[in-house]
Amino acid sequence: MAQGNSGRTGARAVIEALLDEGVELVFGYPGGAVLPLYHELARTPIRHILVRQEQNAVHAASGYARTSGRTGVCFATSGPGATNLVTGIATAYMDSVPVVIFTGQVPTRMVGSDAFQETDITGITIPITKHNYLVKDVEELPRIVKEAFYIASTGRPGPVLVDIPKDVALAPCRAPVPDRVELRGYKPTYQGHPGQLRALARSLGEAERPLIFAGGGVQVSRAEDYLRQIVEKLQIPVVTSLTGLGSFPEDNPLSLGMVGLHGKPCANHALMECDFLMGLGVRFDDRVTGALEKFAPRARIAHVDIDPAEIGKNVRVDLPLVGDISCILKELLPLVEPAGHGPWLKRIKELRNLYPLTYGRGGEVRPQWVIERLGEMTRGQAIITTDVGQHQMWAALFYGFTEPRTFISSCGLGTMGYGLPAAVGAVLARPDKQVWLITGDGSFQMSMAELGTAREQGLPLKILLFNNHSLAMVRQLQHFYYERQYTAIEFTGNPDFVRLAECYGAEGLRISKQEEVVPVLARAMGNDRLTLIECLISPEEIVYPMVPEGAALDEMILPE
């Protein structure tokens, strides 16, 4: 190997910078162009988690980052290794997850020549990274790695990719890892504008029917305690977005749960009736607002976010406030007077009684009921990762999240296959917690090879797989919008998932009757092993409530 006199190569400098950042774990998949990094990684205490496909390395790093609050790290090789990362990176970008991704690249002199396993990964990932780098000068590498971690984890977090040509990784590197980051084009705003803060306090004081809408930004900012203090002082009910689940405990009487397209009926009605809506770390995504022109028609809207570009992007905002939610709520607390909001809370109680969350009648094993039991048995304290589909909405509606950083799901991009690798990352980040993957047979088959990773690493994660032999969320769309013509949604070639689990040395269990639910869940909770429960359900289940396209949030379709 072409090493410099000091023996310190670019690759060595990268690994030094990782140690400097306190990185404990790297998720990755090796290949020719990235071997210099692997060669140096092996000489450190940093643990490498070998996944089965690169996309899952990013998902696992994302699961690790979201549960731990730290930055996830991935390695992949050039060409197909790099392109396989793309869905993982886009998933992390949409949910603002801090991940730093290192890719190997063909040697500098071959860049641009369509060399073997060459792809322009920095060009490809510009729209889905917070920032990225193609490193051409080895002496810039230590600074770039430092910047990458700083950019990924500060302000509104997100993925950062560093592409390192093989010759750069092998070249001698003298530059030290810098102590500080100096970026003249990157200055996130943390402190809220004092005048706007006073205006917010005044508006909260004047509101008769205030509502807080908490999003993923609350947990990113670790603002859960401040949120609870504000809520208790002002007696304001709270709805959350999908990423906001866990930011406010659902067993608190002021929690109304998730709002939106499949939001809880009472949460959706409250949003339509409130006269002041305070959005905290939310995007006012189309899955939350329903028809924009009918969104929160009676409310003045305040929007607190660290990303100024989110404010006014989708909904009209009367009171913008840019900054870190913890900083802002902390400063807001002494500015507001305690309040009771008696009539409004009475109305909320009425709404709860008028519009309870129900799931009607149906086949024998109801997934909603199963998730409710899981929520009770784990006291809402397990970490739940999900895939995307009906099961994701049932988990969001019926589990009952009580702690921050316990609902881990691809909320913005809606990436099927996210759940299993994210659960791998979650178990590694939080070995003290029980981690459950709630999934469906469609999503699970997109990344089930990661059972191998879970087995290899000895991870006792629990998988609750709802099997309806179909893509039932797609079926639901065809049911409502495509004349019930069900096309391309049935799986007739599914494996026997219980035996599949056993092939991977896991315990495989099956639920096919309601009376089996509690004993099987209890067995999985008590066995301290990788466990897969296949739960057979009807493909005709529908996720209710459901706001039809173009309707307002209170025009929900409810179960019969």
Place this chain on the structure above:
Amino acid sequence: MKRTLSVLVENRPGVLSRVAGLFSRRGYNIDSLAVGRTENPAISRMTIVVDGDEQIIEQVGKQLNKLIDVIKISDITNDPYVGRELILIKVNADPSVRGEIMQIVDIFRARIVDIARNSLIIEATGDADKIDAIENSLRPFGIREVVRTGKIAMLRGAKTRGMEASGNGTGE
């Protein structure tokens, strides 16, 4: 409504594609974009003319600001500034009409920079109105090719849109 943005960016490879890509993927309309390095070789300035309503222009600014390589954005539309564009026009010009073309060139204080047997290349600078006017005046002769730089702009008076206004974004 057209807005003129003066944008300072890091003079690094890939910055132009980051900025241009942002406009196309978010569906903003670029009227013109001119870029070159500033008095500081590490920094380039882009003059971008964007078409859009107030809400779109606000989003353009905010989204541009999210790019790490973008240092500072100023909307100078309503400030007094000198705006210039350079145009090269290759126009049909057989000897019988050359005199007439040269008169037009004089009126616009443009210059003839190349002569061939049946054509001329004319260079003109000015604001967009003037450039459009000279192009229209020459059209009857038959324009073979036009190359325009897009607008560059500078504030009038002693005021600058340099680095002094922004902080020194440091962290850790």
